[in-house]
Amino acid sequence: xxxxxxxxxxxxxxxxxxxxxxxxxxxxxxxxxxxxxxxxxxxxxxxxxxxxxxxxxxxxxxxxxxxxxxxxxxxxxxxxxxxxxxxxxxxxxxxxxxxxxxxxxxxxxxxxxxxxxxxxxxxxxxxxxxxxxxxxxxxxxxxxxxxxxxxxxxxxxxxxxxxxxxxxxxxxxxxxxxxxxxxxxxxxxxxxxxxxxxxxxxxxxxxxxxxxxxxxxxxxxxxxxxxxxxxxxxxxxxxxxxxxxxxxxxxxxxxxxxxxxxxxxxxxxxxxxxxxxxxxxxxxxxxxxxxxxxxxxxxxxxxxxxxxxxxxxxxxxxxxxxxxxxxxxxxxxxxxxxxxxxxxxxxxxxxxxxxxxxxxxxxxxxxxxxxxxxxxxxxxxxxxxxxxxxxxxxxxxxxxxxxxxxxxxxxxxxxxxxxxxxxxxxxxxxxxxxxxxxxxxxxxxxxxxxxxxxxxxxxxxxxxxxxxxxxxxxxxxxxxxxxxxxxxxxxxxxxxxxxxxxxxxxxxxxxxxxxxxxxxxxxxxxxxxxxxxxxxxxxxxxxxxxxxxxxxxxxxxxxxxxxxxxxxxxxxxxxx
RNA sequence: GAUCCCGUAGCUCAGCUGGAUAGAGCAGCCGCCUUCUAAGCGGCAGGUCGCAGGUUCAAAUCCUGCCGGGGUCGCCA
Numbered sequence: 168x169x170x171x172x173x174x175x176x177x178x179x180x181x182x183x184x185x186x187x188x189x190x191x192x193x194x195x196x197x198x199x200x201x202x203x204x205x206x207x208x209x210x211x212x213x214x215x216x217x218x219x220x221x222x223x224x225x226x227x228x229x230x231x232x233x234x235x236x237x238x239x240x241x242x243x244x245x246x247x248x249x250x251x252x253x254x255x256x257x258x259x260x261x262x263x264x265x266x267x268x269x270x271x272x273x274x275x276x277x278x279x280x281x282x283x284x285x286x287x288x289x290x291x292x293x294x295x296x297x298x299x300x301x302x303x304x305x306x307x308x309x310x311x312x313x314x315x316x317x318x319x320x321x322x323x324x325x326x327x328x329x330x331x332x333x334x335x336x337x338x339x340x341x342x343x344x345x346x347x348x349x350x351x352x353x354x355x356x357x358x359x360x361x362x363x364x365x366x367x368x369x370x371x372x373x374x375x376x377x378x379x380x381x382x383x384x385x386x387x388x389x390x391x392x393x394x395x396x397x398x399x400x401x402x403x404x405x406x407x408x409x410x411x412x413x414x415x416x417x418x419x420x421x422x423x424x425x426x427x428x429x430x431x432x433x434x435x436x437x438x439x440x441x442x443x444x445x446x447x448x449x450x451x452x453x454x455x456x457x458x459x460x461x462x463x464x465x466x467x468x469x470x471x472x473x474x475x476x477x478x479x480x481x482x483x484x485x486x487x488x489x490x491x492x493x494x495x496x497x498x499x500x501x502x503x504x505x506x507x508x509x510x511x512x513x514x515x516x517x518x519x520x521x522x523x524x525x526x527x528x529x530x531x532x533x534x535x536x537x538x539x540x541x542x543x544x545x546x547x548x549x550x551x552x553x554x555x556x557x558x559x560x561x562x563x564x565x566x567x568x569x570x571x572x573x574x575x576x577x578x579x580x581x582x583x584x585x586x587x588x589x590x591x592x593x594x595x596x597x598x599x600x601x602x603x604x605x606x607x608x609x610x611x612x613x614x615x616x617x618x619x620x621x622x623x624x625x626x627x628x629x630x631x632x633x634x635x636x637x638x639x640x641x642x643x644x645x646x647x648x649x650x651x652x653x654x655x656x657x658x659x660x661x662x663x664x665x666x667x668x669x670x671x672x673x674x675x676x677x678x679x680x681x682x683x684x685x686x687x688x689x690x691x692x693x694x695x696x697x698x699x700x701x702x703x704x705x706x707x708x709x710x711x712x713x714x715x716x717x718x719x720x721x722x723x724x725x726x727x728x729x730x731x732x733x734x735x736x737x738x739x740x741x742x743x
Numbered sequence: 744g745a746u747c748c749c750g751u752a753g754c755u756c757a758g759c760u761g762g763a764u765a766g767a768g769c770a771g772c773c774g775c776c777u778u779c780u781a782a783g784c785g786g787c788a789g790g791u792c793g794c795a796g797g798u799u800c801a802a803a804u805c806c807u808g809c810c811g812g813g814g815u816c817g818c819c820a
Contacts, residue, residue, distance in 0.1 A: 219801075252763070256763065429820095466817095470818095497818095522815085526815045528747075598749080612768075613782095624780060624783090665759080698776080698778060705779055706779050
């Protein structure tokens with residue numbers, strides 16, 4: 168439990184004892200009581216809204232409640248002062264010893280500091296990337312990949328049992344396009360000169376695949392009709408693409424535990440089973456849809472078709488399950504996919520999707536509601552676009568010619584750590600600028616380097632301190648860390664567990680990047696105090712005890728930074 | 744037309760699921776290297792939180808309606 172929640176529990180207890188004493192009426196709602204760090208540090212260490220929240224239900228003035236609580240809160244361990252402020256805030260001040268003890272917590276836990284049990288080991292499925300296996304990954308996929316991976320790590324840190332999953336769209340027309348494109352490259356590898364017709368994939372990445380098949384199978388697929396080679400090329404091409412994609416992901420440090428196949432859902436009867444299941448609960452019917460609004464498709468004609476009652480679950484229209492040729496729609500397979508996830512034991516699902524899937528969210532949520540009878544939850548995180556820039560100028564990409572900026576290009580250019588960190592410096596639903604020039608810069612403009620620099624600087628001090636740092640810091644006299652800036656830094660470290668919990672609950676890994684930046688800034692500030700006042704430098708040659716205490720402090724900073732970077736999947740650097 | 748996202752300092756963005764006097768970084772101005780890494784730090788200046796209502800003890804935050812910018816709309820995947 169984070170320290171704010173511990174105090175919250177103590178405050179709720181105090182309220183209950185006032186109820187016992189008859190000062191407050193029984194049956195008060197305590198759910199809205201919060202304990203937070205005050206925005207303004209001069210207000211103290213903790214602030215609670217308890218008196219204001221209870222004012223109305225208790226039919227008492229907030230300040231009167233606050234006055235009644237004051238002696239009880241003042242008697243709590245570690246509390247040095249209780250102040251009532253503004254409309255009824257209660258501000259608590261804590262002893263330096265309390266904060267110094269938190270530093271010991273950090274050192275004792277190491278990078279496990281911040282690990283939480285709020286998740287209760289609940290199973291969460293995070294589906295991310297799920298790029299169509301028709302080519303290498305490009306930068307557009309990158310942000311979602313990093314986001315999903317960091318979110319997974321964050322949820323794990325918060326105590327959830329996370330499964331990282333990739334949904335492979337290996338069914339449908341695009342796979343035929345891929346297979347035909349691959350066959351063309353195969354013919355090319357056997358000496359034919361080819362032209363790539365409109366509608367097939369022109370990218371060079373298919374050349375090695377064609378060559379490999381030519382080498383393995385010779386002219387086996389050259390003279391037979393398409394009906395014979397197509398199934399084989401479908402499988403070969405998908406497999407090869409998935410190898411490529413896994414390599415791309417590995418370059419970013421991303422490994423999925425589960426790859427689910429759309430085709431397998433069809434072949435294994437899951438689609439039929441899922442739709443039957445819905446039909447048995449009257450969630451499927453045959454009806455006629457209104458024509459789509461906006462731009463009217465040329466070939467629209469109203470006709471009866473199999474529909475899912477998505478409107479019962481908040482969607483705008485009911486959604487088709489079968490195409491005119493009798494095949495299942497993509498959405499039907501998606502229903503089956505989530506039906507399958509639920510049956511695999513996932514009561515919590517998170518889908519990380521690209522910006523172009525915004526219109527898909529309602530029907531997905533409807534599907535999850537339907538297949539789980541309302542028991543499962545789905546959160547869909549839409550990842551907005553990344554604008555690739557170089558010195559403020561847009562980087563040109565042409566998807567048609569097959570020459571787009573690949574994920575691998577970017578990782579090779581600036582490195583995995585930079586890509587990952589930058590991708591998390593904006594919340595997922597806002598667009599993000601990725602400027603190569605800025606990202607290569609080693610300055611404060613570049614948040615990655617700023618945070619890394621703090622970590623490296625700490626290591627530099629440790630090296631400088633030599634023998635003192637070599638000894639264990641466990642027994643350091645942390646009570647000597649009594650400067651306001653030192654205590655402020657400890658407070659920042661001590662808020663890490665709370666941040667982990669709130670970021671995990673909100674599914675917002677970007678908060679970690681911002682937090683680390685703040686911690687780094689606070690450390691750099693303390694460092695510079697030592698420039699003006701030599702007595703505040705970490706290493707004090709004439710006072711090994713004080714040196715050890717301060718080294719303990721900055722080791723704590725390095726530990727929390729490392730702990731946060733670990734969640735983001737970024738390697739802390741020791742030296743710069 | 745429907746739907747989703749965005750609108751906060753000149754620029755790029757945070758704002759801890761409703762709290763107190765709205766915060767950073769760039770850019771501008773003024774300072775700090777005989778120093779544990781100046782790859783850094785301190786200070787000044789900069790705001791009708793798009794607009795208008797509503798809910799609340801309390802709204803940048805929640806609700807409604809507008810105004811701007813962007814995405815999406817299909818029997819595609």
